[in-house]
Amino acid sequence: DAGVTQSPTHLIKTRGQQVTLRCSPKSGHDTVSWYQQALGQGPQFIFQYYEEEERQRGNFPDRFSGHQFPNYSSELNVNALLLGDSALYLCASSLLRFTSSYGYTFGSGTRLTVV
Amino acid sequence: AQSVTQPDIHITVSEGASLELRCNYSYGATPYLFWYVQSPGQGLQLLLKYFSGDTLVQGIKGFEAEFKRSQSSFNLRKPSVHWSDAAEYFCAETSGGSYIPTFGRGTSLIVHP
Numbered sequence: 001d002a003g004v005t006q007s008p009t010h011l012i013k014t015r016g017q018q019v020t021l022r023c024s025p026k027s028g029h030d031t032v033s034w035y036q037q038a039l040g041q042g043p044q045f046i047f048q049y050y051e052e053e054e055r056q057r058g059n060f061p062d063r064f065s066g067h068q069f070p071n072y073s074s075e076l077n078v079n080a081l082l083l084g085d086s087a088l089y090l091c092a093s094s095l096l097r098f099t100s101s102y103g104y105t106f107g108s109g110t111r112l113t114v115v
Numbered sequence: 116a117q118s119v120t121q122p123d124i125h126i127t128v129s130e131g132a133s134l135e136l137r138c139n140y141s142y143g144a145t146p147y148l149f150w151y152v153q154s155p156g157q158g159l160q161l162l163l164k165y166f167s168g169d170t171l172v173q174g175i176k177g178f179e180a181e182f183k184r185s186q187s188s189f190n191l192r193k194p195s196v197h198w199s200d201a202a203e204y205f206c207a208e209t210s211g212g213s214y215i216p217t218f219g220r221g222t223s224l225i226v227h228p
Contacts, residue, residue, distance in 0.1 A: 004158070006158075031214075033215070040220075040221075041220055041221070042119075042205055042218035042219050042220045042221050043159070043205070043218045044218075045215050045216075045217075048214070048215060056214070056215055058215075090158055090159070092159075094214075096214065103149050103161050103164055103207075103216070104159075104161075104216065105161075106151075106158035106159040106160070107158050108156070108157050108158040109157075109158050111156075
């Protein structure tokens with residue numbers, strides 16, 4: 001049973017560019033959440049998708065957007081990249097009705113470096 | 116707003132010694148609490164969780180945690196640390212109707228041989 005799969009694993013982009021990160025949730029999960037983890041920090045919640053809609057959003061600017069597809073996979077898009085966007089981006093999946101009690105399954109992340 | 120405090124940025128222990136990592140949560144009612152571990156370059160793996168019942172919960176890899184409402188704490192323990200336990204440990208909580216866990220900043224565990 002595959003867990004959460006993220007691609008690519010590493011990415012280098014130039015300031016001002018746009019980037020798309022991808023995530024396939026664990027089989028049977030219907031909810032995808034995205035987190036940003038800066039070096040030496042805990043994961044910060046970006047947004048969560050359920051039934052192809054953004055369900056909740058953290059304190060991130062509109063440059064961060066996402067999408068969920070009918071097969072539950074998801075994309076995170078970041079426009080107008082800033083140096084401060086350099087981080088590990090984690091995707092986490094869950095089954096919505098059990099999320100609060102059973103937690104999330106995390107992928108290994110995409111390491112984004114903005115130069 | 117919810118917040119999770121992990122007061123220790125780094126903890127160093129000798130292999131075979133006992134371990135306790137501290138976590139304090141802010142939610143007034145009963146939160147759902149989690150401990151995750153992150154090895155270098157990897158995602159987060161769930162060690163254990165608490166949402167009701169027995170306040171001492173057992174997790175994977177020999178870890179346990181105790182929920183203490185009076186101290187708003189959920190400390191992680193292990194009686195004998197192995198070198199492979201060296202990693203970053205994160206405490207997290209969800210509360211009320213939120214399905215979104217709030218993470219602490221993490222504690223880095225260093226294990227000396």
